[in-house]
Every structure is written in C-alpha cells, then in structure tokens.
Amino acid sequence: MEIHIVTDAAEGARVVADVFEKTLRDAGDTGAVLGLATGSSPVPAYTELIRRHREEGLSFATAQAFLLDEYVGLPAGHEQSYHHFIRDNFTAHIDIDDAAVVSPAGDAADPVAEAAAYDARIVAAGGVDLQILGIGSNGHIAFNEPSSSLGSRTRVVGLAQSTIADNARYFEEAADVPVRALSQGLGTIREARRIVLTASGEHKAEAVAHLVEGAISARWPASSLQLHPDVVVVVDESAASQL
Numbered sequence: 001m002e003i004h005i006v007t008d009a010a011e012g013a014r015v016v017a018d019v020f021e022k023t024l025r026d027a028g029d030t031g032a033v034l035g036l037a038t039g040s041s042p043v044p045a046y047t048e049l050i051r052r053h054r055e056e057g058l059s060f061a062t063a064q065a066f067l068l069d070e071y072v073g074l075p076a077g078h079e080q081s082y083h084h085f086i087r088d089n090f091t092a093h094i095d096i097d098d099a100a101v102v103s104p105a106g107d108a109a110d111p112v113a114e115a116a117a118y119d120a121r122i123v124a125a126g127g128v129d130l131q132i133l134g135i136g137s138n139g140h141i142a143f144n145e146p147s148s149s150l151g152s153r154t155r156v157v158g159l160a161q162s163t164i165a166d167n168a169r170y171f172e173e174a175a176d177v178p179v180r181a182l183s184q185g186l187g188t189i190r191e192a193r194r195i196v197l198t199a200s201g202e203h204k205a206e207a208v209a210h211l212v213e214g215a216i217s218a219r220w221p222a223s224s225l226q227l228h229p230d231v232v233v234v235v236d237e238s239a240a241s242q243l
C-alpha cells in the first residue's frame with residue numbers, strides 16, 4: 001500500500017485527482033472504466049476533478065463509470081439515491097456521457113437478480129481501471145459491513161446499525177434510512193486494477209489502522225484491501241493518528 005498523510009482536504013483532493021488524471025491519460029481513446037463512490041470523503045476530489053475539467057480541459061468524454069452501491073427501495077430519481085448523489089456532486093459537471101454512469105437499480109423488482117446482473121456488467125466492461133473508496137467508521141467499504149465474506153460479489157446486504165446512524169444525517173429521520181442496499185462485494189472491488197481510498201477525521205482512525213496494519217479479517221472489511229497489489233491510501237493526520 002502507498003500511504004499519503006496529507007495536511008488538509010485540498011492536498012488530499014489533489015493527490016486523489018492526480019491518480020484519476022493518470023488513469024484517464026493512460027486509457028487514452030479506449031476510455032477508462034472508473035469506479036465511483038458516494039459519501040462525503042470523495043467529494044473534495046470530485047470538486048478538484050471538476051475544476052481540472054473546467055480550467056485545464058481534463059476530459060472524461062470516453063470514460064464510463066460504475067457506482068459501488070445503491071440503497072434498496074430508492075428509485076434513481078430519489079434525492080438520497082446514490083444515482084442522484086454522484087450526478088449532483090460530480091458527473092453532471094464533467095463531460096462524461098450520462099448513460100455511461102451506471103449504478104445498481106435500487107427499485108429493481110428482483111434485487112437479487114439485479115445484483116448478479118450488475119456484477120456481470122462490470123466484468124463485461126472489462127473491469128474497473130480505478131476504484132475510489134471511502135471507509136465507514138466500522139471499517140466497511142461500499143456497504144460491505146463487518147462479517148462480509150472477503151470474496152463476496154455484488155449482492156443484497158443489510159446495513160449495520162452504526163451505518164444507519166452515520167447516514168441518518170442525509171435523511172429527515174433515522175427511520176427513513178433504508179436498511180438494505182445493493183453493494184459490490186469485497187471480491188468485486190478487489191478486481192479493480194487500482195484502488196484509491198480516502199478518509200479524514202478522528203472517527204475514521206481506528207478503521208484506517210485496521211485497513212493498513214490490522215489482521216486481514218471480515219471483522220474489518222477494509223483490511224481485505226491488503227490482498228490487493230495496487231492500493232493508494234490518502235488520509236489526513238487525524239485519520240492516520242492510530243497508525
């Protein structure tokens with residue numbers, strides 16, 4: 001793992017954006033396959049990429065993107081859906097083709113079949129070149145909560161109480177937070193050729209310590225990234241404080 005301890009959000013955003021920029025340039029006309037994450041952690045990097053698009057001509061025109069996860073029960077148009085979040089915070093502000101930004105259908109009649117079809121769609125696209133990740137305070141990545149199988153594929157998962165509490169800030173009340181999600185599995189995520197994970201704040205420090213130097217265990221799902229040969233971790237000093 002390549003660990004960057006940064007002094008502020010702006011520096012972290014630049015480091016992450018540099019990794020994206022290299023991936024886009026390396027892919028050239030073939031078009032990069034990007035794996036995008038929601039949550040607050042990647043937003044500064046998305047903002048920096050939007051700036052580079054507007055001011056420096058960085059183009060995403062040939063790229064396609066797959067989201068990590070989606071809440072079960074929320075249609076694409078719902079304000080709190082991840083389909084909506086990624087457009088609002090990133091892809092509506094760059095030149096990527098909107099139809100090339102794909103996420104699991106939260107309102108699919110058969111979520112189990114939707115999960116399998118989504119996993120197959122990523123494989124059929126040739127896999128993800130660069131996956132950006134945040135990390136939950138309990139060590140989850142995407143919605144792979146503690147006890148997720150290290151080889152898991154995209155599937156329907158239940159959310160941990162702590163995740164529901166963490167994400168309640170986006171909803172009017174905690175009772176509105178969906179209790180299930182469609183999430184890429186730990187095995188699916190590790191098939192990305194490169195991974196960049198970003199985290200900030202004291203509340204992520206324990207999870208970051210398990211990610212970087214803990215035992216590989218389903219108890220801390222992010223620790224499974226130690227099995228991947230090309231992971232870049234970008235953390236601020238608070239998130240790095242237990243390393």
Ligand code: GLP
Pocket residue numbers: 037038039040041042068069133134135136137140141142143163167
């Ligand atoms: C959610 C998402 C994760 C994200 C996590 C952390 O549960 N499913 O992909 O990493 O929240 O969110 P934040 O970055 O807002 O702390």
